[in-house]
Amino acid sequence: xxxxxxxxxxxxxxxxxxxxxxxxxxxxxxxxxxxxxxxxxxxxxxxxxxxxxxxxxxxxxxxxxxxxxxxxxxxxxxxxxxxxxxxxxxxxxxxxxxxxxxxxxxxxxxxxxxxxxxxxxxxxxxxxxxxxxxxxxxxxxxxxxxxxxxxxxxxxxxxxxxxxxxxxxxxxxxxxxxxxxxxxxxxxxxxxxxxxxxxxxxxxxxxxxxxxxxxxxxxxxxxxxxxxxxxxxxxxxxxxxxxxxxxxxxxxxxxxxxxxxxxxxxxxxxxxxxxxxxxxxxxxxxxxxxxxxxxxxxxxxxxxxxxxxxxxxxxxxxxxxxxxxxxxxxxxxxxxxxxxxxxxxxxxxxxxxxxxxxxxxxxxxxxxxxxxxxxxxxxxxxxxxxxxxxxxxxxxxxxxxxxxxxxxxxxxxxxxxxxxxxxxxxxxxxxx
Amino acid sequence: xxxxxxxxxxxxxxxxxxxxxxxxxxxxxxxxxxxxxxxxxxxxxxxxxxxxxxxxxxxxxxxxxxxxxxxxxxxxxxxxxxxxxxxxxxxxxxxxxxxxxxxxxxxxxxxxxxxxxxxxxxxxxxxxxxxxxxxxxxxxxxxxxxxxxxxxxxxxxxxxxxxxxxxxxxxxxxxxxxxxxxxxxxxxxxxxxxxxxxxxxxxxxxxxxxxxxxxxxxxxxxxxxxxxxxxxxxxxxxxxxxxxxxxxxxxxxxxxxxxxxxxxxxxxxxxxxxxxxxxxxxxxxxxxxxxxxxxxxxxxxxxxxxxx
Numbered sequence: 001x002x003x004x005x006x007x008x009x010x011x012x013x014x015x016x017x018x019x020x021x022x023x024x025x026x027x028x029x030x031x032x033x034x035x036x037x038x039x040x041x042x043x044x045x046x047x048x049x050x051x052x053x054x055x056x057x058x059x060x061x062x063x064x065x066x067x068x069x070x071x072x073x074x075x076x077x078x079x080x081x082x083x084x085x086x087x088x089x090x091x092x093x094x095x096x097x098x099x100x101x102x103x104x105x106x107x108x109x110x111x112x113x114x115x116x117x118x119x120x121x122x123x124x125x126x127x128x129x130x131x132x133x134x135x136x137x138x139x140x141x142x143x144x145x146x147x148x149x150x151x152x153x154x155x156x157x158x159x160x161x162x163x164x165x166x167x168x169x170x171x172x173x174x175x176x177x178x179x180x181x182x183x184x185x186x187x188x189x190x191x192x193x194x195x196x197x198x199x200x201x202x203x204x205x206x207x208x209x210x211x212x213x214x215x216x217x218x219x220x221x222x223x224x225x226x227x228x229x230x231x232x233x234x235x236x237x238x239x240x241x242x243x244x245x246x247x248x249x250x251x252x253x254x255x256x257x258x259x260x261x262x263x264x265x266x267x268x269x270x271x272x273x274x275x276x277x278x279x280x281x282x283x284x285x286x287x288x289x290x291x292x293x294x295x296x297x298x299x300x301x302x303x304x305x306x307x308x309x310x311x312x313x314x315x316x317x318x319x320x321x322x323x324x325x326x327x328x329x330x331x332x333x334x335x336x337x338x339x340x341x342x343x344x345x346x347x348x349x350x351x352x353x354x355x356x357x358x359x360x361x362x363x364x365x366x367x368x369x370x371x372x373x374x375x376x377x378x379x380x381x382x383x384x385x386x387x388x389x390x391x392x393x394x395x396x397x398x399x400x401x402x403x404x405x406x407x408x409x410x411x412x413x414x415x416x417x418x419x420x421x422x423x424x425x426x427x428x429x430x431x432x
Numbered sequence: 433x434x435x436x437x438x439x440x441x442x443x444x445x446x447x448x449x450x451x452x453x454x455x456x457x458x459x460x461x462x463x464x465x466x467x468x469x470x471x472x473x474x475x476x477x478x479x480x481x482x483x484x485x486x487x488x489x490x491x492x493x494x495x496x497x498x499x500x501x502x503x504x505x506x507x508x509x510x511x512x513x514x515x516x517x518x519x520x521x522x523x524x525x526x527x528x529x530x531x532x533x534x535x536x537x538x539x540x541x542x543x544x545x546x547x548x549x550x551x552x553x554x555x556x557x558x559x560x561x562x563x564x565x566x567x568x569x570x571x572x573x574x575x576x577x578x579x580x581x582x583x584x585x586x587x588x589x590x591x592x593x594x595x596x597x598x599x600x601x602x603x604x605x606x607x608x609x610x611x612x613x614x615x616x617x618x619x620x621x622x623x624x625x626x627x628x629x630x631x632x633x634x635x636x637x638x639x640x641x642x643x644x645x646x647x648x649x650x651x652x653x654x655x656x657x658x659x660x661x662x663x664x665x666x667x668x669x670x671x672x673x674x675x676x677x678x679x680x681x682x683x684x685x686x687x688x689x690x691x692x693x694x695x696x697x698x699x700x701x702x703x704x705x706x707x708x709x710x711x712x713x714x715x716x717x718x719x720x721x722x723x724x725x726x727x728x729x730x731x732x733x734x735x736x737x738x739x740x
Contacts, residue, residue: 322686
């Protein structure tokens with residue numbers, strides 16, 4: 001502001017000087033040709049004129065300077081004024097909600113800001129190098145952009161939405177569901193589009209997987225990246241006992257997912273899951289699960305698919321060094337039985353995976369894969385991966401994965417996958 | 433198949449739930465500090481248990497299913513708030529199947545609502561500042577004044593939930609208040625000679641402690657909250673510590689001592705593993721004991737290095 005005033009003064013002054021100078025020259029040129037007395041009188045008049053102009057200019061300058069100073073003072077008081085805030089209504093706070101005072105940026109929309117859901121965007125950038133003639137993925141792609149919106153609906157329920165935008169721009173509701181948290185009888189009910197509770201990997205979003213890809217078992221038998229994800233109702237309950245955490249989940253789905261396809265309205269998909277968990281000490285625990293999924297596969301009006309899964313996880317994380325050291329070993333086994341036109345192919349798939357935290361920011365892992373093809377158990381694929389992950393912070397990860405896949409056709413693919421994961425927005429809770 | 437599934441599931445649902453233990457209020461606190469304060473007020477009329485251990489980084493607790501069971505049976509959940517538990521408590525509450533603890537329900541007590549909160553950020557905050565807490569520093573329990581305020585809030589809450597024991601809780605609180613006042617005088621006496629002493633801490637866990645006992649925190653071993661030490665920051669910190677003659681570094685028990693020890697070798701400062709919470713060391717069993725332990729350790733160290 002002040003430098004602008006100075007610039008204006010210089011511009012005005014130089015403009016005035018450049019206008020005045022030619023006039024001077026003309027006048028003096030004229031005076032040379034005229035008589036001495038006339039010249040002196042003219043010079044005096046000119047001097048008076050110059051003085052008058054100078055005074056006028058000084059007055060204008062003073063006037064502008066005063067105005068600028070006043071404006072600057074006003075700006076300063078505006079900066080110093082405290083930002084308007086509004087108190088969060090009581091009851092809106094609590095688990096993760098805003099509390100205390102929130103700044104108000106505009107007007108009028110004070111309340112809509114308070115009740116906005118927690119929002120976040122998670123980017124999943126995936127690259128691949130090496131040859132794969134069976135299942136080729138792009139060299140570089142923005143594999144997924146996930147938008148999440150999460151909030152409490154009312155005293156009885158909360159809602160969670162996860163929208164994903166794929167590499168080709170299509171938007172999809174990955175999950176969008178209502179959870180009733182205040183039900184009697186120890187029930188937890190979810191309604192909406194869900195990742196079904198079949199096993200472990202099926203429930204995980206891409207960005208929380210410890211790998212850049214999904215196991216061959218998932219690809220061949222459990223519907224690939226989409227998995228068993230469908231519109232339905234999930235009811236789960238803790239089963240009280242004196243030994244361990246035991247939870248039973250029962251789910252009913254419409255029958256429209258990557259592996260289930262209902263020929264008619266009544267052909268629903270059913271999923272059941274039992275999870276047992278026990279602390280072995282403060283640092284170690286085991287997590288066991290058994291799952292079943294059953295539904296029509298759409299090959300013929302009566303054809304069905306039945307999946308049975310077993311999963312086991314062992315975790316070690318010393319509490320005192322929890323941010324530096326952890327180890328997780330996990331295996332999942334799936335048996336698939338499909339009824340098709342004539343045959344009843346029975347296939348098996350499994351993976352074993354381990355993940356070890358080397359330091360605050362480094363994780364190393366390995367995975368072994370085996371999976372029959374769902375419709376032809378005589379064809380089976382095998383694979384091994386080595387994974388190294390770097391965490392610049394809690395909100396981003398960089399991962400490299402060396403993957404060898406030995407396909408049933410006899411080809412072997414050696415690939416290097418790399419992934420950048422990054423999240424902005426509300427601090428999402430870490431899943432267990 | 434589907435019929436069998438439904439049968440099994442219905443059976444699972446109809447297993448009877450255990451009857452709640454009669455009489456005693458079941459209180460779960462997220463940290464051992466809060467559990468200790470609840471014990472001081474609630475005495476033998478309540479059962480108290482903490483989720484996170486005192487020697488554990490309270491930002492990074494795993495939401496274990498065994499915690500779901502604890503919350504499922506709780507009448508009251510006391511949380512530190514200010515987003516300290518944002519990474520692990522919300523999913524536990526969601527899965528607790530306990531309507532009493534849901535946000536807005538009477539069984540959820542956010543202890544920070546009555547506490548004196550420091551480092552409330554003003555202006556625009558971004559994650560470029562590290563893992564900042566937009567609602568202020570959640571390590572506020574290291575000011576005994578906050579312990580008193582929270583004990584009072586717990587007394588009020590317990591009296592609401594169990595009006596018959598209101599007199600008992602009021603008596604326990606008055607006793608705690610008295611013991612705390614006596615202890616505070618002792619701590620103030622111990623710390624009085626070291627007013628304005630310059631220290632460095634690993635994480636921003638100690639602003640309330642420093643504020644209460646007039647210590648001057650001139651830097652942090654973490655370049656930004658939640659970001660591990662970097663060589664350039666460590667170098668700058670060493671220069672600054674030498675320039676200002678800092679002789680004491682406070683480190684929480686859950687951080688690696690490699691960088692603090694390297695700084696100590698270079699500057700001659702002493703690394704002190706102070707307890708940020710009850711249970712941070714085995715002998716710290718209650719809230720008053722926490723300050724006894726930390727202040728004794730600090731005073732002994734100051735005398736040893738002869739810092740001013």
